[in-house]
Amino acid sequence: xxxxxxxxxxxxxxxxxxxxxxxxxxxxxxxxxxxxxxxxxxxxxxxxxxxxxxxxxxxxxxxxxxxxxxxxxxxxxxxxxxxxxxxxxxxxxxxxxxxxxxxxxxxxxxxxxxxxxxxxxxxxxxxxxxxxxxxxxxxxxxxxxxxxxxxxxxxxxxxxxxxxxxxxxxxxxxxxxxxxxxxxxxxxxxxxxxxxxxxxxxxxxxxxxxxxxxxxxxxxxxxxxxxxxxxxxxxxxxxxxxxxxxxxxxxxxxxxxxxxxxxxxxxxxxxxxxxxxxxxxxxxxxxxxxxxxxxxxxxxxxxxxxxxxxxxxxxxxxxxxxxxxxxxxxxxxxxxxxxxxxxxxxxxxxxxxxxxxxxxxxxxxxxxxxxxxxxxxxxxxxxxxxxxxxxxxxxxxxxxxxxxxxxxxxxxxxxxxxxxxxxxxxxxxxxxxxxxxxxxxxxxxxxxxxxxxxxxxxxxxxxxxxxxxxxxxxxxxxxxxxxxxxxxxxxxxxxxxxxxxxxxxxxxxxxxxxxxxxxxxxxxxxxxxxxxxxxxxxxxxxxxxxxxxxxxxxxxxxxxxxxxxxxxxxxxxxxxxxxxxxxxxxxxxxxxxxxxxxxxxxxxxxxxxxxxxxxxxxxxxxxxxxxxxxxxxxxxxxxxxxxxxxxxxxxxxxxxxxxxxxxx
Numbered sequence: 001x002x003x004x005x006x007x008x009x010x011x012x013x014x015x016x017x018x019x020x021x022x023x024x025x026x027x028x029x030x031x032x033x034x035x036x037x038x039x040x041x042x043x044x045x046x047x048x049x050x051x052x053x054x055x056x057x058x059x060x061x062x063x064x065x066x067x068x069x070x071x072x073x074x075x076x077x078x079x080x081x082x083x084x085x086x087x088x089x090x091x092x093x094x095x096x097x098x099x100x101x102x103x104x105x106x107x108x109x110x111x112x113x114x115x116x117x118x119x120x121x122x123x124x125x126x127x128x129x130x131x132x133x134x135x136x137x138x139x140x141x142x143x144x145x146x147x148x149x150x151x152x153x154x155x156x157x158x159x160x161x162x163x164x165x166x167x168x169x170x171x172x173x174x175x176x177x178x179x180x181x182x183x184x185x186x187x188x189x190x191x192x193x194x195x196x197x198x199x200x201x202x203x204x205x206x207x208x209x210x211x212x213x214x215x216x217x218x219x220x221x222x223x224x225x226x227x228x229x230x231x232x233x234x235x236x237x238x239x240x241x242x243x244x245x246x247x248x249x250x251x252x253x254x255x256x257x258x259x260x261x262x263x264x265x266x267x268x269x270x271x272x273x274x275x276x277x278x279x280x281x282x283x284x285x286x287x288x289x290x291x292x293x294x295x296x297x298x299x300x301x302x303x304x305x306x307x308x309x310x311x312x313x314x315x316x317x318x319x320x321x322x323x324x325x326x327x328x329x330x331x332x333x334x335x336x337x338x339x340x341x342x343x344x345x346x347x348x349x350x351x352x353x354x355x356x357x358x359x360x361x362x363x364x365x366x367x368x369x370x371x372x373x374x375x376x377x378x379x380x381x382x383x384x385x386x387x388x389x390x391x392x393x394x395x396x397x398x399x400x401x402x403x404x405x406x407x408x409x410x411x412x413x414x415x416x417x418x419x420x421x422x423x424x425x426x427x428x429x430x431x432x433x434x435x436x437x438x439x440x441x442x443x444x445x446x447x448x449x450x451x452x453x454x455x456x457x458x459x460x461x462x463x464x465x466x467x468x469x470x471x472x473x474x475x476x477x478x479x480x481x482x483x484x485x486x487x488x489x490x491x492x493x494x495x496x497x498x499x500x501x502x503x504x505x506x507x508x509x510x511x512x513x514x515x516x517x518x519x520x521x522x523x524x525x526x527x528x529x530x531x532x533x534x535x536x537x538x539x540x541x542x543x544x545x546x547x548x549x550x551x552x553x554x555x556x557x558x559x560x561x562x563x564x565x566x567x568x569x570x571x572x573x574x575x576x577x578x579x580x581x582x583x584x585x586x587x588x589x590x591x592x593x594x595x596x597x598x599x600x601x602x603x604x605x606x607x608x609x610x611x612x613x614x615x616x617x618x619x620x621x622x623x624x625x626x627x628x629x630x631x632x633x634x635x636x637x638x639x640x641x642x643x644x645x646x647x648x649x650x651x652x653x654x655x656x657x658x659x660x661x662x663x664x
Contacts, residue, residue, distance in 0.1 A: 032595040033549040039135050040155070042421070043144050043377045044367050049543045052433070052496050052506035054138040054556035054589050056081075056605070060131040060159060067172065069128055069181070069203065071154070078136045079589055079607030081154075092121070094138055094152035095560065095585050095609065102568060103355055103389055104411055104445070104520035105577050110141065110149035113156045114243065116312055116329040117146060117361055119385055123308070123331060129225050130185055130199040132157045138589065139558060140512030140537045142490035143421050143435035146381065150514040150535045158243070161195035161231050162187045177206025193233045200226040209255050210295040212287055213345050218253020218301065237318030244311055251304040257296035258288060258343055272472040275398055279346055286345025297345040300338075308333035321369040332358045341394070350395040351574075356388040376422035387411045389520050395455060396473075401465045402454040405475055407447060409520040415441035421492070433494040441486045445518040447528065448479040478525030486532055488513040503544035510537045514566065521574040531579045534563045552593040559586040565613075581615035 037048040037057050048057055056078045058068075068074055071092060072083040082093040094109045103120075111118040134156050141149040165188030172181045185199035205221035227245040234240055261280070267273040283290075288297050310331045317324045334356050341349035365379025389409040396403050421435030451460045451469065459477075460466060469475045492510040499505060516532040541556040562583040568575040587609040594602045 032598050034545070034552055034593055034595050034601070039133075040157070041135055041137050043365065044370065044375075046370075049502075049504065049545060049552075049554075051543075052494050052504070052508060052541065053141075054539065054541060054554075054558070056136045056591065058134045058136075060133055063128060063131055063134070069205075074128075074134060074136075077605065079591075079605045080138055080587070080609060081136055092154060094136070094154075095558070095587070095611075102519065102521055102575050102577050104387060104409065104518055105566075105568075106148050106515055106517065109151045110145040110153040111156075112145065112153065113310070114158055114312055115155075115314075115327050115363070116310075116331070117359075117383060118331070119148075119359055119383070120333075120357055120387075122306060122333055122335060122355070122357070123310075129183070129201050129227060130159045130197075132159045138556070139508070139539055139560070140490075140492070140510045140535055142510065142512035143419055143437045143492050144377070146417065147415075147437070147439045147441070147488050147490060147513045148515060150512040150533060158227070158229070159187075159197065159199075160241075161189075161197040161229055163195065164188060174206055177208050179206035180204050190230075195231045195233075197229045198227070200224075207253065208294065209253070209257070211253065211298055211301070212295050213297050213299050214301060216253075216301075219255055220252045222250045224248045239314075239316045241314040241316075242312070244309075246309050247307070249304070249306040249308075252301060254296075254298070254302045254339075254343075256343055257292065258283070258290055259292035261290040270471075271400070271468045275401075275472065278398070279342065279344070279348055282346035282348075283344045288344060296343065298340045298343055299345045299347055300340045300350065302337070302339050304335065304337040306333055306335045319366075323367040325363075325365050325367070327361075327363045327365075329361045330359070332356075347397050350397070351392070352395075353392045354390055356390070358386045360384045372425075374422055374424055376420065378418075378420035380416070380418050382416045383414070385411075385413045387520075393452075394523075396469075397454065400462075401468050401472075403460045403465060403469065404452045404454055404456065405449055405469075405523060406452060407449045407521070407523070409445070409447045411443060411445040411518060411520070413441065413443040415439060415515075429498040431496050433492070433496070435492040435494075437490045439486075439488045439490070439513075441484075441488075441515055443484045443515070443517060444482070445528075446479075446481045447518070447520065447522065449475070449477060449523060449525070451475065451477055474524040476523070476525055480522075480525060480528045482518055482529050484516055484518075484529070486513075486515060488532075500544075502546060502549070503542070506539075506541050506543075508537070508539045508541070510539075511535070512537070517577070519576045521576055527576050527578065530566060530577050531564050533566045533579070536561045547594075550595045552591070554591040556589045557587075558589075560584070580613060583611065583613050583616075585609065585611040587611075 038045055039048050039051060039055060039057050040046070041051050041053055041055050048055065058074060058077050062077070063074070066073075066077075068076075075081045075083040080095045092107060092109055092111065106119055107121060111123070113123070134154065137145075137153040137155070139152055141153045145153045167186045169184045171183070173179070181201065181203040183199070183201045185197065187197040188195065190196050201224070203223045205219070207217035207220045209219065210217055225245070225247040227243065229241065229243045232240040267276050283297070286297050286299075308331070310329065312327075312329045314328075315326045335354065337353045339351045339353070341351050360383070362382045363379060365377060367377045368375050387410070389407070391406050391408050393404045393406045396405070417437055417439040419435070419437035421433060423431050423433040425431040451466065452458060453460050466476075490510075490512050492508065494506060494508045496504055496506045512535050514533040514535075516530055518529055519527055522528050537558060537560040539556055539558040541554070543554045545552050562585070564579040565581065565583045566577055567580040568577050587607060590606040592604050596602050
């Protein structure tokens with residue numbers, strides 16, 4: 001598991017309660033009054049207090065003042081947002097719904113960068129750079145943000161060119177672990193109608209885990225990011241924006257370590273037991289203490305290199321009082337990595353990985369003027385994605401089964417959707433919103449594994465070795481092809497009541513869906529495909545300002561029922577995705593602010609979460625149910641979900657499924 005000791009103080013505070021946070025300069029100097037927060041959570045510019053969604057908006061100024069570098073730091077400020085550190089990439093969980101990273105799996109929350117859907121967690125690998133704000137929307141957002149926003153959405157909005165010239169150079173130094181950061185930007189008019197902004201950052205993360213085998217300290221990260229934005233105000237009603245961004249990310253070492261060992265648990269019988277005993281003996285001889293602390297014992301150092309480029313273009317046209325917007329993008333990245341999969345001094349498992357990804361998106365939408373009897377937004381969306389994981393070899397260095405298993409995976413997917421959401425004002429204080437999104441998606445995937453002799457291009461033919469690899473690791477030679485076609489209709493209904501001039505209550509009902517897909521890390525050939533996931537959410541909320549605008553209290557109470565919940569399990573070398581059955585996530589979220597004076601603001605964010613599996617049907621990857629093995633398959637009724645039932649929503653964990661053991 002990951003060692004996040006350097007963030008322990010920060011994380012324990014952030015969990016679900018950001019207790020008594022004092023922020024300087026968030027209120028006007030002439031009065032103790034809270035500033036209005038503006039968001040685009042409903043595809044139009046609105047006050048946060050008018051939006052019937054449980055949402056947090058973190059300004060770019062707050063991100064800079066608090067030294068936030070990435071999504072993991074952002075989770076400090078937002079209840080029920082968990083960002084878990086996993087080798088090579090972080091994965092984001094909202095209100096418990098989320099899956100440990102599998103390259104071919106799409107997250108349960110939509111991530112957007114300037115309105116562009118970021119399908120892969122790796123697209124958030126680069127650090128925060130020159131942001132206007134980040135909006136975190138909790139609960140299903142399928143109508144406006146697409147079918148894979150079943151748990152919520154994270155929307156990152158970058159800073160745009162300014163009308164006046166400005167330039168800035170800044171640097172930071174973190175004393176305890178010697179992390180550094182340098183940022184420079186220039187922004188302003190180029191001509192009377194053309195504006196530009198150029199920003200660049202280089203950052204090095206300090207190391208905090210001692211590797212006692214290599215006598216060095218890890219992990220060490222280095223990120224270089226550059227972004228340019230040009231805005232052309234062609235006419236009074238026509239605006240064109242072009243954004244180009246490139247990043248280079250490098251990571252060496254890992255914070256992961258073997259944190260515990262159950263000495264009372266019996267080793268499995270047969271070859272698996274002999275392998276486990278040899279591995280554990282080698283670990284102990286190498287000094288492994290099986291304790292979560294500031295040291296690990298990897299004999300080889302994890303490495304990752306990612307290069308990415310993103311291009312975004314937007315054309316906005318005023319048509320009378322209506323706004324017509326076209327938003328397009330092209331994104332790509334390439335990742336190469338190496339991982340010591342046994343996380344120990346023993347030379348047992350090594351994995352070389354490569355991942356190439358491309359994505360095109362197009363969105364056309366029309367937005368009505370605000371404040372009418374009927375306000376609405378409607379549009380069309382199209383996305384085309386291609387993922388390749390070519391020949392990723394896993395080296396197994398053990399007696400008899402010494403081998404290299406190589407998986408080649410490719411996936412092509414296209415999706416289009418039509419959406420509309422309208423709000424009807426019955427009176428000045430009561431209004432109702434109805435939204436609907438129809439989506440059609442197609443996925444084609446193919447995967448093949450060939451087991452070779454160790455670090456060779458010659459196939460492994462030893463029948464004993466092949467039998468042990470199959471029985472103990474579920475690893476076989478196979479070739480699979482699959483096609484999925486899905487059509488979904490995701491509705492939402494909402495009622496708002498302004499029961500005073502500065503307070504609003506709302507009720508929301510929504511259904512949302514999430515795509516099924518294919519496992520790029522399947523080694524058994526039998527767990528290639530998993531099904532789609534569905535959720536139904538009911539939420540009641542309150543948004544209020546009082547004490548003449550000096551205080552703010554927002555509250556949300558929610559109940560979400562999941563069907564065919566997608567979960568990940570460990571297959572001995574990596575994670576695979578399957579469908580678990582039924583689950584329930586329910587809880588309370590509270591945000592409170594108070595302007596103590598014109599210069600100081602006191603605030604707290606609080607969340608309680610109760611999450612359970614109502615039904616859980618699963619098998620360990622690559623295994624066939626066997627009589628007498630009560631844990632394969634299994635049905636669990638009303639079992640707690642990891643990170644469920646607590647005020648502190650920052651706990652994280654992953655279900656571990658060990659092949660052919662008696663440990664349930």
